Amino acid sequence: MELLDLIEGRRFLGREFVVWLWFESELSETNLEPSGVDPVSMWLEAQITLVLEKEESRLKGAIPASRPEAKEALRQGKLPKEAKMRLVRGDREYVWTLKADSLALSGLKLPTQLKKNDEKHEVFYERMMLLEDLETTLEALFADFVRVRLSDVWDDEVLPMMKSWAHGEKVEAEAYLAAKRVVLGDRRKRRR
Amino acid sequence: MGALRGSLTFSRFYVSGDIPDDVPGTTLKRIRANAFQPLSPDEEASEGSGWANIEDPFDTDLDHEKVFYNEYVCLGLRLDRWVVPGPLLKAHLRDAEQALLAKKGLERLGRKAKADLKTMVVRKLRRQLVPSLKSYDVVWNLRTNVLHLYSQSERIATLLDDLFKRTFKVDLVPESPGTAAERVGLDAREARVFAGLEETTLARPEDAR
Numbered sequence: 001m002e003l004l005d006l007i008e009g010r011r012f013l014g015r016e017f018v019v020w021l022w023f024e025s026e027l028s029e030t031n032l033e034p035s036g037v038d039p040v041s042m043w044l045e046a047q048i049t050l051v052l053e054k055e056e057s058r059l060k061g062a063i064p065a066s067r068p069e070a071k072e073a074l075r076q077g078k079l080p081k082e083a084k085m086r087l088v089r090g091d092r093e094y095v096w097t098l099k100a101d102s103l104a105l106s107g108l109k110l111p112t113q114l115k116k117n118d119e120k121h122e123v124f125y126e127r128m129m130l131l132e133d134l135e136t137t138l139e140a141l142f143a144d145f146v147r148v149r150l151s152d153v154w155d156d157e158v159l160p161m162m163k164s165w166a167h168g169e170k171v172e173a174e175a176y177l178a179a180k181r182v183v184l185g186d187r188r189k190r191r192r
Numbered sequence: 193m194g195a196l197r198g199s200l201t202f203s204r205f206y207v208s209g210d211i212p213d214d215v216p217g218t219t220l221k222r223i224r225a226n227a228f229q230p231l232s233p234d235e236e237a238s239e240g241s242g243w244a245n246i247e248d249p250f251d252t253d254l255d256h257e258k259v260f261y262n263e264y265v266c267l268g269l270r271l272d273r274w275v276v277p278g279p280l281l282k283a284h285l286r287d288a289e290q291a292l293l294a295k296k297g298l299e300r301l302g303r304k305a306k307a308d309l310k311t312m313v314v315r316k317l318r319r320q321l322v323p324s325l326k327s328y329d330v331v332w333n334l335r336t337n338v339l340h341l342y343s344q345s346e347r348i349a350t351l352l353d354d355l356f357k358r359t360f361k362v363d364l365v366p367e368s369p370g371t372a373a374e375r376v377g378l379d380a381r382e383a384r385v386f387a388g389l390e391e392t393t394l395a396r397p398e399d400a401r
Binding site: 001003005006007008009010011012013014016017019074075076077079096099100101102103104105106107108109110116120121123124125127128131132135139142143146147149150151159162163166167 | 195196197199200201202203204247261262264266331333336338340344365366367368369370371372373374376378381382385386387389391392393394395396399
């Protein structure tokens, strides 16, 4: 696939990734287990923008993704274009806005310990290390999403569950995790 | 805010191609050759860009210590532009036109004469102004080959792409859901599915109004 097609023609995968993170986060009560890296707690907060072509729903609030309007937007076929997220790993906490179409991060706040008056190179290395840690986790989550998205399990099991979730119907977390294990189980063992 | 302080807003790229084993040892000369050069009021270009010290955009005399931080290449992409305020240009142009008409005893100027006059007035005004300066942090991690540009502007990304390729003779692949999916390392079956992928919707047929 040509680079331009790869970039422009697959932007929708970013929106699907965000809605999948949202679904996973709600189903697992924020506890995510990306393959090959440490478990994290992660959720959508403060602001989410959902779009379908030119129609846009922008929701704000403590946890806007949990509001009925958010699920209503999904039922209308809208997907998240932009979402504010929080991730906690151990005692480190990150907040940022993810732009789905480019996977770009903005307004990222890092859990730095050093202050600006500390040795400038050390401050820089700490920031880069924390950024790399976050990006490694996000890459692992995205890789899991891609594996699931490209498997038969997506159409047969995951997508129907996500539709049920968007429609306010009960989804069994165990059933979802079992479906995911079919795709990721072996890979997870191999990576460990 | 950029790489050194504050919250971070950035675009991600992957450096690919024939990357030298020893970037710090082999590229400083090329970085210096592409360092920012001050704009001249007499040149036609209304803007110019080049590398600067990430910590000080006015410092364009780059050396090893200013650019290489262990496994990181740190640079400022400095972009200077002449910004001549529209009303100021208009007023000066009007005065210059009237002076020329009076001098030559004409009633109106031709298109070429007007264009020449505008060039002259712009140059004169540029000499009285200071170009606007902006600098964007660029950090290339040599271990992972991930590069962060601390801007999300497409125009700045295009400038970076051009300057980076000219300097380091390697390619920059922008991060996107498609390029990130390919980097996952798809097997043949996954690649086939990926090529024919269509967008998902969580709407059901009965949701259609």
